[in-house]
Amino acid sequence: MSPFKGQTGLKRIFNASGYSLAGLRAAFSGEAAFRQLLLINLLLIPLAFYLDVSRVERALLVAVCLLALIVELLNSAVEAAIDRISLELHPLSKNAKDMGSAAQFTALGLIAAVWAIILLG
Structure with a gap:
């Protein structure tokens, strides 16, 4: 058990709820990418409810948008932890940050793919 x-x-x-809200505030105030994704979500999620799609399709449209926010929070957490350990340039630190960025890139690609498949399919 942890002390x-x-x-x-x-x-x-x-x-835990207080810590989570503090994390959301920190992401909003300190991470431009989080604010940009939040703006995208504020546009796409209401649009998902406006579109004539099934409930399952609507759930997928919303879920992939929220997933990108989750990935950005995790990516920002990885970057903060790496920077806390050391600001020195190191190949492992670069790899960790690049992998977090790749995860976000993949999440954004998932948004595009799911929305395209549902809207164009």
Whole structure:
């Protein structure tokens, strides 16, 4: 057991919610890519409810948009952890950051693919 895990039950859920909101605030204030993805989501998600598609298709259209936000949060977390360890240029640090970027690139490609398949298929 970690000495940092002190709470259980509802207190733990309350604390975790606060940490999550702090993470969202940090991403919004410190990450331009997160703000850009949020803007894309604010456009695409309402559009998904406007389109004449099935409920499953609508769920997929929304899910891939939210997935890109999740990937960006994880990518930003990896970058912050790498920078916290050292700002020194190192091949492993570069690989970690590049892989996070590749994950986001793949998530954006997934948005394009799913929306294209549903709208054009």
